[in-house]
Amino acid sequence: MIKVRQLYKKFGDNEVLRGIDCEIKEKEVVCVIGPSGSGKSTFLRCLNLLETITSGEVIIDGENIMDPNIDINKIRTEVGMVFQQFNLFPHKNVMENIILAPMKVRKLSREEAIARGEKLLEKVGLSDKGRSYPQQLSGGQQQRVAIARALAMEPKLMLFDEPTSALDPELVGEVLAVMKQLAEEGMTMIVVTHEMGFAREVADRVLFMDHGLIVEEGTPEQIFTSPRSERTKEFLNKVL
Amino acid sequence: MTDKPLFSLRGESMIGRFDWLGVIDFFPQLGIGLCYTLLISVVGLLIGFVLGAIFGLGRLSKNKLFYSIASVYVEVIRGTPLLVQAIWVFFALPLIIEYNLASISAGIIVISVNSGAYIAEIVRGAVQSIEKGQMEAGRSLGLTHNQAMRYIIWPQAFKRMIPPLGNQFIISIKDTSLLSVILVPELMFQGRLVASNYFNAVEIYTTVAMFYLAITLTLSFVLRYVERRLNIQ
Numbered sequence: 266m267i268k269v270r271q272l273y274k275k276f277g278d279n280e281v282l283r284g285i286d287c288e289i290k291e292k293e294v295v296c297v298i299g300p301s302g303s304g305k306s307t308f309l310r311c312l313n314l315l316e317t318i319t320s321g322e323v324i325i326d327g328e329n330i331m332d333p334n335i336d337i338n339k340i341r342t343e344v345g346m347v348f349q350q351f352n353l354f355p356h357k358n359v360m361e362n363i364i365l366a367p368m369k370v371r372k373l374s375r376e377e378a379i380a381r382g383e384k385l386l387e388k389v390g391l392s393d394k395g396r397s398y399p400q401q402l403s404g405g406q407q408q409r410v411a412i413a414r415a416l417a418m419e420p421k422l423m424l425f426d427e428p429t430s431a432l433d434p435e436l437v438g439e440v441l442a443v444m445k446q447l448a449e450e451g452m453t454m455i456v457v458t459h460e461m462g463f464a465r466e467v468a469d470r471v472l473f474m475d476h477g478l479i480v481e482e483g484t485p486e487q488i489f490t491s492p493r494s495e496r497t498k499e500f501l502n503k504v505l
Numbered sequence: 506m507t508d509k510p511l512f513s514l515r516g517e518s519m520i521g522r523f524d525w526l527g528v529i530d531f532f533p534q535l536g537i538g539l540c541y542t543l544l545i546s547v548v549g550l551l552i553g554f555v556l557g558a559i560f561g562l563g564r565l566s567k568n569k570l571f572y573s574i575a576s577v578y579v580e581v582i583r584g585t586p587l588l589v590q591a592i593w594v595f596f597a598l599p600l601i602i603e604y605n606l607a608s609i610s611a612g613i614i615v616i617s618v619n620s621g622a623y624i625a626e627i628v629r630g631a632v633q634s635i636e637k638g639q640m641e642a643g644r645s646l647g648l649t650h651n652q653a654m655r656y657i658i659w660p661q662a663f664k665r666m667i668p669p670l671g672n673q674f675i676i677s678i679k680d681t682s683l684l685s686v687i688l689v690p691e692l693m694f695q696g697r698l699v700a701s702n703y704f705n706a707v708e709i710y711t712t713v714a715m716f717y718l719a720i721t722l723t724l725s726f727v728l729r730y731v732e733r734r735l736n737i738q
Contacts, residue, residue: 342647366646
């Protein structure tokens with residue numbers, strides 16, 4: 266589903282990604298872990314071109330997103346993204362947040378979009394919050410709305426950029442539960458996270474990144490119980 | 506010192522100098538001035554807002570030409586006095602374009618172009634103040650840049666523009682008084698006309714000031730109401 270080859274990203278002279286190679290299959294759940302500043306988020310953001318790519322190749326669903334002729338908006342409709350800071354639209358209520366893109370991009374009628382929105386709100390356990398505004402919701406609820414909003418485009422792939430890092434500890438669980446359910450339904454997911462418990466339990470594969478490179482990858486069991494690289498060991502010793 | 510009151514309505518005090526009730530006789534003339542002041546303010550600010558929106562977007566544009574034009578506009582207008590601009594448009598511009606501008610048209614041009622430059626900066630500031638994540642969230646959902654601007658950034662930015670816009674509106678309304686020097690028959694012009702004919706400067710200029718205050722206080726009140734309404738959601 267995704268193929269990344271020799272992905273480089275520079276901010277000025279600062280080389281943040283230094284040749285990422287990886288492949289992600291359909292329905293696979295991949296967690297990306299690593300110390301802050303290792304390039305995890307940048308890697309994720311390159312996958313839907315929120316960051317311009319300095320060089321390399323990214324193929325999503327058979328389309329090379331570096332191709333200048335490609336319609337990036339069309340790729341983005343297939344790639345949902347959930348942000349650390351939720352980024353809900355504060356001037357719109359929950360339902361309006363969800364139906365905006367399906368109506369404007371997918372050209373759904375308002376009724377169709379709302380029907381879809383109601384199903385998704387039920388799925389994330391917020392059926393009664395359609396008329397609430399984001400600032401009236403807790404962080405955990407906001408993040409669940411953000412997941413519903415991304416799902417409303419019926420993406421083939423979901424990217425999660427530290428989705429629980431901005432949450433109070435007691436609210437983390439409700440968001441992870443929604444993500445776990447999504448994984449079980451067979452969504453292809455790439456999750457940048459510091460939640461090692463989640464990675465261990467839900468991921469099919471874990472990538473450990475450091476200094477702009479994928480240092481090690483493997484099944485959660487292998488990474489968490491018998492990491493090969495010293496850097497991985499050191500990191501896991503600190504966070505576990 | 507006299508123990509007569511300093512202030513009285515029909516000049517029996519202070520050697521009968523100040524005739525406050527007599528001002529009412531000049532209300533029709535001042536009223537005409539007030540109408541011109543309002544006309545120029547309203548039309549000038551409407552055009553100014555359009556100019557401000559266009560050039561504000563210019564200041565945000567990645568297109569170098571558009572950005573440069575907008576920047577030159579803002580810097581030149583912001584960097585020169587309104588009085589000079591007014592005199593230039595009324596006395597100098599006609600020599601260049603070989604066409605005489607009516608003072609009222611010149612006045613509207615000056616207020617539009619002047620307020621437009623300040624409003625452009627208000628627009629730019631408000632749009633830039635919207636968190637980067639809002640645009641990213643929109644784009645990640647597949648909206649085009651223009652759609653994200655229209656449905657996500659602008660509505661939020663507009664709300665943030667209201668307090669500084671109100672400020673600018675009040676400034677521009679007061680600035681119309683400077684147009685008296687290019688013979689726009691607005692409030693200040695009428696006041697000067699009356700005061701120089703009837704030697705009642707104290708009464709007339711005080712009244713003129715009150716008229717301006719009445720306009721700006723009304724506007725302040727309306728703006729506060731709008732702000733409160735928009736904050737409720």
